[in-house]
Amino acid sequence: MTKQLHKVCRELLESGKVQVIIGYGQKDRGQPPHPVFITSPEEVEGLVWNDQCVANLTTYLTRKEIRALGKPAIIVKGCDARAIVVLQRESQIDRSAMVVIGMACNGVGEPRLAKCAACDAHVPAHVDITIGEAVSEPVDPERRYNDLNVFMTQSTDERMDYWQDELERCVRCYACRQVCPLCYCERCVADKNRPVRFSTAPTLKGNYAWHITRAFHLAGRCIGCDECTRACPAGINLRLLNLSVARAAENAFGYRAGLDPEAEPVIGSFSTQDKESFIK
Amino acid sequence: MTHKQPHPDPDMTTFEPKIVAYVCNWCTYLGADLAGTNRLEYPPNVRIIRLPCTGRIDFNLIVKAFETGADAVLVSGCHPGDCHYTSGNYHARRRWTLFRELLDTLGIEMDRIHFTWISAAEGRKWQQVITEITEKTRQMGPYLAYKRICRVS
Amino acid sequence: MSTIIGGQVLRDMVNDWIGDGKRVGGPGYVGNHLILYRWLHRSDELLLESYPRPHNSIKEFLFPSHEKLYHYKIDGQHIELSEAVLPDAQQIIFAARPCDAASLPILDHVFNWDYRDVFYNRRRSLTTVVTLACQDHDAHCFCTSVGGGPDDERGSDAMLFALGQDQYEVRCFTDKGKALFEGKLEESTRVGKVGPGPERRLDLETVREFLKTDFESPLWERQTLRCIGCGACAYNCPTCHCFDITDEKVGSAGVRMRSWDSCQMAMFTVHASGHNPRSRQPQRQRQRIYHKFEIYPSKFGEILCTGCGNCSRVCPVGLGITPVLTAIQEEQAARAGTGAAQEAGREKVDQ
Structure with missing residues (x-):
């Protein structure tokens, strides 16, 4: 697969179809692969592909420093590819001005990431070139939300205690935001200071406001790559919050983000037939 | 005030629930106004905050209400089909459907967050809703869990 | 004994x-x-x-992640201040x-x-x-x-x-x-021993030589382009100490608070006018290295780094002090290799 990847990327660069390859490099075998930006055909040997390629590179598509490098080709896994669909739907990228290289993937991370257990995108969708072979099979929707379902067996008070312990550790480094391909705002609401929208201090109060906001600004947009959870140096399981909103979107509106480039985003559209049982 | 059994917790006997109501300008606000002009009495525990439309009610405002000491929050607007801006309430309905799940996962007490549709003609419904929420919140007591979160330390 | x-x-x-x-x-x-x-x-x-x-x-x-400096209360024209309890x-x-x-x-x-x-x-x-x-x-x-x-x-x-x-x-x-x-x-009579410690990989003299001359080097861009601009490195670093000051206000009273801040965040240097002198992420990475290995030592005589490695341990994209300084050393070695300074460079590495 790596050989084929090198070949494809070399051709793309040599033909001038793209100016930069956003991919994975690995300088030190002992360290996980990290993002690299390859701009000349001679450097493509530096690209790697293996089951430690966890980072979702699509976060670079909206960055001005990377955009300045020219037309990109980007290497994605099946889960990452969904972010491109959302970015396109939200008019953040020009899909025709990039080449998306999808890698068939049977799971990443050591140990395997939680998301991989319920993956139904081993073969990336909506990509231009697919490398490798795998089989994507439908997954029972409940399996996607397994961790959340287990968590929700606790009482409200237990959940409140759990999150107070977790969010106490947050120091507001915003790694969760910065690593997220869909947190692309020029100026985040957390950085608004004229006036301040919510507390920027890492007090419990500020941390609750931040994590509620982060999770909900991704409502119906989060594609479940779990990069926020991986990036968090305090080990906060942000995945649970993302799952809760994603499950509601799937159960109530049959919507999952990043699957269908034509679908109306769940927030931002409505149906007069929407069902609920909580409005009196 | 309704008669209540004396509570062992001294805070509870003097406890007056603080309720923040985010209402739309066109239906619920006028419904509340109608309750007033009709001399329909309802508990003074509610603080009404008028916004153009339920579609304009940022979810952060619900958090903000708890941050500033609310014990319960009400969000209320026009019935489906009646939105002054055609579809603001439909958008809001979707948003709340997802938002409630997030708050529930976080362990926020869902019995403290209320959603209603109250039209400009439903002064009596406003009276009933506010009375019910006030009594329910009174029984639940102050929202200590969120107040603990907001203690700036 | x-x-x-x-x-x-x-x-x-x-x-x-x-x-x-x-x-x-x-x-x-x-x-x-x-x-x-x-x-x-x-x-x-x-x-x-x-x-x-x-x-x-x-x-x-x-130096906690957030700390009360003082309390204030505004009553019309009157402002009452009270010290935070030490x-x-x-x-x-x-x-x-x-x-x-x-x-x-x-x-x-x-x-x-x-x-x-x-x-x-x-x-x-x-x-x-x-x-x-x-x-x-x-x-x-x-x-x-x-x-x-x-x-x-x-x-x-x-x-x-x-x-x-x-x-x-x-x-x-x-x-x-x-x-x-x-x-x-x-x-x-028992005496404790320590492990050998990590192999010595960096030569600070080489790094400082580079920093003296190469503020505008393309190396910064090349090496740090992947930085996503979070504060994970700074907040988990034992020596990073920047902070921001904000008011935590409810109604007319509040607390003036200081909280950690990081030079890796875009907002860190934004002026009131909207101008940002460090507008690009590689500039912010460069700042972090310069502060630690050039600015702080020239002011206080000590580098602002203890080699704990937390920056690269927590970095979501595999950056941190070591990868950048290693790249600087490689650059310097390559220069030494092409110039007459070849011998001198080798001696330096040997030391």
């Missing part, structure tokens, strides 16, 4: 301190895998076993790593420079630091490259050396350290 102590005695001491109202901070598990420094409630939360190091630093205990509880940082303790004398400079920071200094005077010498290191550790080591004494009041079988040699360096272990130690 040496003085030793049993692990159980240490744990009892920790419980006693906590019982006496002292605050004890030390490493412990958060979940199943992550080890962080935290305030301890009981000694069984304390992790004394050997492992590389926690993913955060002890600076939280002296901490007064004795605190013991227990089983810290030497690379954490070493940060304290370095931080002392900046908190006592043109302004003496009352909060930091108060906590510093109330704090006793007991380190645990390192038996282990991982791929991120580089203390030996920046003048430290697995038994670096800087900043420690006392140091523990694991002897195996839950026994520790104790070396007290200061009166504070001695007072802590007064009457608890046994005489012994």
Whole structure:
């Protein structure tokens, strides 16, 4: 697969179809692969592909420093590819001005990431070139939300205690935001200071406001790559919050983000037939 | 005030629930106004905050209400089909459907967050809703869990 | 001769301190895998076993992530100010790593420079630091490259050396350290040893030479383009000390608060006009390296890095001090290789 990847990327660069390859490099075998930006055909040997390629590179598509490098080709896994669909739907990228290289993937991370257990995108969708072979099979929707379902067996008070312990550790480094391909705002609401929208201090109060906001600004947009959870140096399981909103979107509106480039985003559209049982 | 059994917790006997109501300008606000002009009495525990439309009610405002000491929050607007801006309430309905799940996962007490549709003609419904929420919140007591979160330390 | 102590005695001491109202901070598990420094409630939360190091630093205990500076109340034209209560509880940082303790004398400079920071200094005077010498290191550790080591004494009041079988040699360096272990130690002939420490990989002279001349080098762009601009490196660094000041207001009263801030964030340098002198991420990465290895040393005579490696340990995209400094060294070596300075360069690496 790596050989084929090198070949494809070399051709793309040599033909001038793209100016930069956003991919994975690995300088030190002992360290996980990290993002690299390859701009000349001679450097493509530096690209790697293996089951430690966890980072979702699509976060670079909206960055001005990377955009300045020219037309990109980007290497994605099946889960990452969904972010491109959302970015396109939200008019953040020009899909025709990039080449998306999808890698068939049977799971990443050591140990395997939680998301991989319920993956139904081993073969990336909506990509231009697919490398490798795998089989994507439908997954029972409940399996996607397994961790959340287990968590929700606790009482409200237990959940409140759990999150107070977790969010106490947050120091507001915003790694969760910065690593997220869909947190692309020029100026985040957390950085608004004229006036301040919510507390920027890492007090419990500020941390609750931040994590509620982060999770909900991704409502119906989060594609479940779990990069926020991986990036968090305090080990906060942000995945649970993302799952809760994603499950509601799937159960109530049959919507999952990043699957269908034509679908109306769940927030931002409505149906007069929407069902609920909580409005009196 | 309704008669209540004396509570062992001294805070509870003097406890007056603080309720923040985010209402739309066109239906619920006028419904509340109608309750007033009709001399329909309802508990003074509610603080009404008028916004153009339920579609304009940022979810952060619900958090903000708890941050500033609310014990319960009400969000209320026009019935489906009646939105002054055609579809603001439909958008809001979707948003709340997802938002409630997030708050529930976080362990926020869902019995403290209320959603209603109250039209400009439903002064009596406003009276009933506010009375019910006030009594329910009174029984639940102050929202200590969120107040603990907001203690700036 | 040496003085030793049993692990159980240490744990009892920790419980006693906590019982006496002292605050004890030390490493412990958060979940199943992550080890962080935290305030301890009981000694069984304390992790004394050997492992590389926690993913955060002890600076939280002296320079908390958020801190009240004063309270205010606005009443019409009248503003009432009241001082924040200064901490007064004795605190013991227990089983810290030497690379954490070493940060304290370095931080002392900046908190006592043109302004003496009352909060930091108060906590510093109330704090006793007991380190645990390192038996282990991982791929991120580089203390030996920046003048430290697995038994670096800087900043420690006392140091523990694991002897195996839950026994520790104790070396007290200061009166504070001695007072802590007064009457608890046994005489012994057993002497603790440390692991070899990480291999020395960086040569700071080479790095500083580069920094003197290459502010505009394309290396910065090339090496740091992947930085996503979060504050994980800075917030888990024992020496990073930037902060932001905000008002936490409810109604007409509030608290003026200082919270950690990071030069890696785009908002850090934005002017009121909207202009941002460091508008691109590579400029911010460059700033971080310059501050640590050029600006701070030229002002205070010490580099702002203890080689703990947390920056690369927590970086979501595999950056941090080592990858950047390694690239600088490679660049310098390549230059030396092409020029007449070949021999001189080789000598330097040998040293």
